[in-house]
Amino acid sequence: MTEQQRLEHQQDRETYARLTAPRHVTLDHFRGHQKVEGYFENRDLPDFMGCDRLLKIDHLYGTVQMGYDPRKGQPFLFANIKTSLYDTAASRYQREIKEYRMMRNSKAGNENLSYSANRRADTAVILYRAERKPWSELSLLPHLKRMDQGALRKTMPFLLRDAERERLEEGRERKKELEREIRGTTAAGGFAGLYALRREELELSKERETLQSLLTRKLQQSRLFFRRINMAYDIQKHEMFDYYREVRERRQLASAAPLDEPPKKPADDRGKEGNGYE
Secondary structure (H helix, E strand, C coil), X not given: CCXXXXXXXXXXXXXXXXXXXXXXXXXXXXXXXXXXXXXXXXXXXXXXXXXXXXXXEEECCEEEEEEEECCCCEEEEEEEECCCCCCCCCCHHHXXXXXXXXXXXXXXXXXXXXXXCCCCCCCCEEEECCCCCCXXXXXXXXXXXCHHXXXXXXXXXXXXXXHHHHXXXXXXXHHHHHHXXXXXXXXXXXXXXXXXXXXXXXXXHHHHHHHHHHHHHHHHHHHHHHHHHHHHHHCCHHHHHHHHHHHHHHHHHHHCCCCCCCCCCCCCCCCCCCCCCC
8 A cells, every 4th residue: 555545545534534423413593592602702893783503513523503693694604623533622713713803814706704713724714604595515615725714624524525536536547447457467368467456456446435435425414514504594584584673673762762861771582691682
């Protein structure tokens, strides 16, 4: 086995481990005003409205959360990695983002905007969906190639399939070459070299089966992931929009109250815990 093959097999094992890690999925209703863990919002903004978590997917290697920002009117994904067999998340930049310090990345092929806690690799990432359409692979793929978007790549490995496709194509070409060599060796009676060719053919067949299995699993997980996050948002978006429209209207009425009368605090069903909404 060459050094390149050894590295490829090691990478395959890591990818398989990330894909098959047990996942704990939590669906949240926006009225629970569950905080997005690791995301510290800027409460000094005059129109501050805390974000609501709608979905959390937690596994051994990281966490992906989907939230809704009522101030921007946009859903977003927040991803961070964990310390594991393959990663060391010793820095707080890898676990959390402070809104007033996060770094905006330029647009990368679509209208969605990504932010990172730091320009270093594998820092926590937040990606806002500015486009008026459901989440899809096209929403995320343009952002995956950035150095500081490692948290997206490592928590969503099912989005990266180019390597498997390239190796499968290389394997198909090599299989054709081996078949020609085997036919030529057999016709020439060179049975001494036939064993090595047959062995390489068998190893190549096993490798292609592994790659095809990884590719199939990635496609399945991608479909499941986007179905989950789109459903978590779609089933409550209309109620959520109406709720926050009423909150904004009450705030406007309160701010327009006569100065000689103490403003009445707008009624709100938010509890004391959670995001600390006013």
